[in-house]
Amino acid sequence: MARSGGALVVSLSVIAAAVAACAPAHAEQRAEQRLDPSAADRQARRDAAHAGRLATPLPGTPDTARPLTRLRAAGLRFGAPLMIRIFKAESEFEVWVGKTGTFVHFATYPVCYWSGTLGPKLREGDRQTPEGFYTLTEEQLHNGGRWRRSLNLGYPNVFDRANGRTGSAILVHGGCDSSGCFAMTNPVSAELYDLVVGAFRGGQQHIPVHVFPFRMTDANLAAEGDGRWQGFWDDLKTGYDSFERTHLPPHVSVCARRYQIRDAMRGGSDAGGVELCPGDIDMIPSHLRQAPAEKATAPQASVAPSPPPRCATARASCRKWVALRDRRAASRFVARHNASPGKRSAVR
Numbered sequence: 001m002a003r004s005g006g007a008l009v010v011s012l013s014v015i016a017a018a019v020a021a022c023a024p025a026h027a028e029q030r031a032e033q034r035l036d037p038s039a040a041d042r043q044a045r046r047d048a049a050h051a052g053r054l055a056t057p058l059p060g061t062p063d064t065a066r067p068l069t070r071l072r073a074a075g076l077r078f079g080a081p082l083m084i085r086i087f088k089a090e091s092e093f094e095v096w097v098g099k100t101g102t103f104v105h106f107a108t109y110p111v112c113y114w115s116g117t118l119g120p121k122l123r124e125g126d127r128q129t130p131e132g133f134y135t136l137t138e139e140q141l142h143n144g145g146r147w148r149r150s151l152n153l154g155y156p157n158v159f160d161r162a163n164g165r166t167g168s169a170i171l172v173h174g175g176c177d178s179s180g181c182f183a184m185t186n187p188v189s190a191e192l193y194d195l196v197v198g199a200f201r202g203g204q205q206h207i208p209v210h211v212f213p214f215r216m217t218d219a220n221l222a223a224e225g226d227g228r229w230q231g232f233w234d235d236l237k238t239g240y241d242s243f244e245r246t247h248l249p250p251h252v253s254v255c256a257r258r259y260q261i262r263d264a265m266r267g268g269s270d271a272g273g274v275e276l277c278p279g280d281i282d283m284i285p286s287h288l289r290q291a292p293a294e295k296a297t298a299p300q301a302s303v304a305p306s307p308p309p310r311c312a313t314a315r316a317s318c319r320k321w322v323a324l325r326d327r328r329a330a331s332r333f334v335a336r337h338n339a340s341p342g343k344r345s346a347v348r
Contacts, residue, residue: 036118036214038091046113049176056185058110064187067195075099076106079202082195083249084136086182088114088129089214093172093184095195101266102247109192112176113183118213119229121155124166127179129211130155131232133239133252133259135273136207138200141193147173149193153209158276159254161284206272208249216240235259253277 048054062070071078074097081098091111096103116128130153140152150173156165171181174189184192199207213229214220216237224233238261242250248264248271255277264271276284 036089038089042091042111042113046177049112054112054176057187058112058185060108060110061185061188062107062109064191067191071097071106074104074106076104077202078195079198081202081204082199082207083243084207084209085243086111086209086211087215088118088131088212093182093188093192095192096247103249104247109184109188111182112185112188113178115178115180120165120232121160121167121170121180122165124168126167129178129180129182130160130167130170131211131213131236132157132159133236133274134209134211136196136209137205137273141197141200142169142171142173147171147175150174150189151193151196153211157254157274158284159257159259159274162254162257162276162280164285204270206270208252208271210236210239210243212236212240231258235261255280257283 045054068078076097076099083096083103085094093109093111095106097106114129120132121128121130134153134155134157136151136154140154142150142152150171153170153172155167155170167180172189172192173181173183174186175183176185177183196207213233221233221237224230235258239250239252239259242261242263246263248266250264251262251271253260253275
């Protein structure tokens with residue numbers, strides 16, 4: 001009888017210890033659920049898409065049939081530099097466009113579906129969407145596999161690799177389902193691809209893509225409490241605050257496995273990609289020092305690059321001629337795609 005009582009005491013102790021060990025995880029999960037009001041909505045959209053009854057365009061979607069008209073109405077130019085921000089909890093995808101030395105908001109698109117929870121991606125196969133500071137280059141125009149004309153975010157970047165994180169081929173693509181990617185509806189995905197290609201053809205080499213768990217306000221961070229990602233999210237907020245303050249993409253580097261942010265100066269150089277601080281290469285495991293090779297076909301440009309002007313751009317008449325030439329080139333691009341049988345252009 002004594003042995004039985006002792007065994008009962010031991011069993012109760014084991015159960016109590018297990019409950020105590022799980023409590024922080026449950027608390028973090030509750031915090032994630034509190035900060036992620038979109039979870040039920042995006043699951044409902046995914047289920048509706050699987051059943052073939054997803055109503056599109058999604059509420060809040062801009063008119064993807066007329067992006068050039070919308071750009072002109074905002075006083076913006078097709079081919080100008082871009083800046084992208086993604087907010088997971090709100091399921092929102094922002095595009096900002098360069099104008100007279102700053103970036104102005106052009107459009108906010110609803111994200112149809114993203115998988116996982118709030119918090120960064122850690123390893124291949126965890127079905128988690130990443131968080132952090134990424135950069136699009138022309139080599140990341142993705143034209144292979146299922147999702148042609150999609151955008152590869154460039155995960156893992158040097159920060160991810162310095163922290164031992166693995167994975168590959170995290171895309172912004174069409175549809176309404178993903179395993180770690182950001183799934184937009186097909187018309188939105190097509191518009192984003194064309195805007196990005198236009199920016200590259202306009203001369204931009206690095207398009208910053210900032211992925212946040214939520215809008216990084218003081219109130220949202222306070223609601224998160226002292227969770228697992230507090231320090232990481234504090235560093236993301238530094239980049240968020242820099243852009244909110246200057247409307248210029250900040251310079252981002254990685255030192256001692258943490259993001260370091262420096263405000264961009266108006267009229268300064270391109271923010272460039274995320275850079276590793278000198279001497280920190282040894283912090284990256286040897287097998288992660290190179291980003292994984294992507295199996296993708298060569299990019300197929302939607303917009304031909306603009307030839308150099310045949311006149312001196314210091315003259316107002318030359319600048320007017322260049323603007324007219326570029327408008328005509330965009331019109332030919334639209335007409336060519338509209339004339340393609342069975343296919344409608346995303347850019348009008």
